[in-house]
Amino acid sequence: MAKKKLSARAARRAGDRDAEKLTRDLERLALLEPGHTPGRAIALDSPSQVEVAARSVPCPRCRGALRVQNHTAETLEGARLRVAQVVCVACGAGRRLYFRLGGAVLN
Numbered sequence: 001m002a003k004k005k006l007s008a009r010a011a012r013r014a015g016d017r018d019a020e021k022l023t024r025d026l027e028r029l030a031l032l033e034p035g036h037t038p039g040r041a042i043a044l045d046s047p048s049q050v051e052v053a054a055r056s057v058p059c060p061r062c063r064g065a066l067r068v069q070n071h072t073a074e075t076l077e078g079a080r081l082r083v084a085q086v087v088c089v090a091c092g093a094g095r096r097l098y099f100r101l102g103g104a105v106l107n
Contacts (some may be wrong), residue, residue, distance in 0.1 A: 023061060030095075031058035038076040041100040047082060054084040054097050064090030
């Protein structure tokens with residue numbers, strides 16, 4: 001017996017479910033990349049490099065460019081980190097990127 005053809009609404013809903021599943025999977029994969037969790041903070045030499053480094057990371061959802069809204073210094077998991085609040089210019093997804101300052105200390 002042949003499968004019944006889906007209605008337009010059912011096909012659209014199935015496509016939406018697939019897109020949501022893909023987005024969830026991409027978000028989970030992003031947590032494994034450097035900078036997306038405090039435990040995987042990106043090492044930098046200077047606080048002035050935070051915004052440049054944050055803009056160079058692509059959006060995990062759509063691979064669009066990220067715009068830095070602000071960055072702060074916070075103590076997370078016992079370490080002093082720089083946290084950049086970024087938003088994707090293409091899809092509007094917001095996220096936080098983590099950076100650890102580890103340059104040589106003068107004097």
